[in-house]
Amino acid sequence: xxxxxxxxxxxxxxxxxxxxxxxxxxxxxxxxxxxxxxxxxxxxxxxxxxxxxxxxxxxxxxxxxxxxxxxxxxxxxxxxxxxxxxxxxxxxxxxxxxxxxxxxxxxxxxxxxxxxxxxxxxxxxxxxxxxxxxxxxxxxxxxxxxxxxxxxxxxxxxxxxxxxxxxxxxxxxxxxxxxxxxxxxxxxxxxxxxxxxxxxxxxxxxxxxxxxxxxxxxxxxxxxxxxxxxxxxxxxxxxxxxxxxxxxxxxxxxxxxxxxxxxxxxxxxxxxxxxxxxxxxxxxxxxxxxxxxxxxxxxxxxxxxxxxxxxxxxxxxxxxxxxxxxxxxxxxxxxxxxxxxxxxxxxxxxxxxxxxxxxxxxxxxxxxxxxxxxxxxxxxxxxxxxxxxxxxxxxxxxxxxxxxxxxxxxxxxxxxxxxxxxxxxxxxxxxxxxxxxxxxxx
Numbered sequence: 001x002x003x004x005x006x007x008x009x010x011x012x013x014x015x016x017x018x019x020x021x022x023x024x025x026x027x028x029x030x031x032x033x034x035x036x037x038x039x040x041x042x043x044x045x046x047x048x049x050x051x052x053x054x055x056x057x058x059x060x061x062x063x064x065x066x067x068x069x070x071x072x073x074x075x076x077x078x079x080x081x082x083x084x085x086x087x088x089x090x091x092x093x094x095x096x097x098x099x100x101x102x103x104x105x106x107x108x109x110x111x112x113x114x115x116x117x118x119x120x121x122x123x124x125x126x127x128x129x130x131x132x133x134x135x136x137x138x139x140x141x142x143x144x145x146x147x148x149x150x151x152x153x154x155x156x157x158x159x160x161x162x163x164x165x166x167x168x169x170x171x172x173x174x175x176x177x178x179x180x181x182x183x184x185x186x187x188x189x190x191x192x193x194x195x196x197x198x199x200x201x202x203x204x205x206x207x208x209x210x211x212x213x214x215x216x217x218x219x220x221x222x223x224x225x226x227x228x229x230x231x232x233x234x235x236x237x238x239x240x241x242x243x244x245x246x247x248x249x250x251x252x253x254x255x256x257x258x259x260x261x262x263x264x265x266x267x268x269x270x271x272x273x274x275x276x277x278x279x280x281x282x283x284x285x286x287x288x289x290x291x292x293x294x295x296x297x298x299x300x301x302x303x304x305x306x307x308x309x310x311x312x313x314x315x316x317x318x319x320x321x322x323x324x325x326x327x328x329x330x331x332x333x334x335x336x337x338x339x340x341x342x343x344x345x346x347x348x349x350x351x352x353x354x355x356x357x358x359x360x361x362x363x364x365x366x367x368x369x370x371x372x373x374x375x376x377x378x379x380x381x382x383x384x385x386x387x388x389x390x391x392x393x394x395x396x397x398x399x400x401x402x403x404x405x406x407x408x409x410x411x412x413x414x415x416x417x418x419x420x421x422x423x424x425x426x427x428x429x430x431x432x433x434x435x436x437x438x439x440x441x442x
Contacts, residue, residue: 049101
């Protein structure tokens with residue numbers, strides 16, 4: 001076969017194929033394109049993701065309300081859920097035409113629009129979205145509120161002819177009807193895969209793919225976030241017990257007590273406002289006002305012994321009536337009652353044995369002071385004086401002839417030995433000091 005004959009044979013075959021290609025192209029152009037397939041499991045997953053997102057946002061707020069006031073959580077939990085749902089609806093379906101769960105499944109709502117109807121930024125009609133939001137957000141909230149109100153007022157227990165009982169029966173029938181319609185809608189959804197909920201079927205809002213060519217990909221983004229959050233939570237649960245919350249709060253309160261508004265205001269402004277100056281004697285008295293719980297206790301009595309006695313009284317009451325009030329009552333009234341006993345010639349209720357004076361110039365029993373400071377040092381804290389509230393850094397053996405104000409002590413009956421000043425801020429030094437002191441005084 002010659003070259004020219006072979007070429008003519010290929011040209012004839014090519015021309016015949018072109019004719020068939022043109023006929024197929026015209027048939028595809030005239031025919032309607034196939035509708036994109038929407039998986040039913042994707043729509044159900046979108047609904048589950050929306051519910052989980054609502055739960056994730058609502059749970060921390062409910063816990064915060066429960067910590068602030070336990071009654072607020074029970075009273076305003078439906079309103080809190082309503083606010084979260086409305087916010088999510090505005091930011092998702094109203095603005096983008098799809099909920100966050102539908103976005104993760106690459107789906108969006110499609111609604112047959114009528115000519116002349118106003119649409120939102122998502123391309124969906126305003127009226128349709130308003131009705132859809134009412135049916136999916138507001139109606140469930142009103143139903144929850146009405147049902148809780150009826151149960152709290154005992155409507156089911158009212159007489160049969162009572163108006164409240166009739167309203168309750170009507171409400172139960174509507175709930176049963178809604179459940180039945182929801183079951184029928186779910187059966188139809190499994191058949192055609194078009195409308196997931198009753199509201200979607202009533203308003204003809206159908207979930208369709210947001211892109212022409214889509215693939216069902218599994219996204220692990222939220223799973224990774226959940227794993228990171230769980231790891232962070234476990235780290236916090238491990239770290240929080242190691243933090244001494246009481247010491248931290250005490251330090252914050254101490255720093256806050258040292259900062260005063262009058263110290264920030266300049267002297268001319270304080271004078272113009274009528275505030276006392278730092279150099280005034282009255283102002284210094286206010287600054288030096290004792291803040292301890294036992295500041296009014298007599299100087300010849302041990303405040304630690306008084307606190308131990310009040311604690312014993314509070315815990316030893318079998319009826320439990322003094323569990324919360326006895327310690328405060330004794331702390332505030334012990335000074336007056338004990339002072340009356342001393343005026344009548346009686347002995348002090350809590351006498352000081354082996355007196356030691358603290359760095360803040362207050363006197364306590366040696367063994368009481370050692371026990372408190374050792375306990376505070378072992379926990380990494382600094383013990384605070386019960387009379388003035390200042391931290392105690394060191395103690396000295398009280399010498400005969402002078403008290404904390406430099407006046408005559410009145411404690412000359414004790415036998416004193418020459419003990420030097422000792423720093424009790426660390427647990428190790430406190431332990432060695434207490435052992436030597438206890439062996440010396442045994």
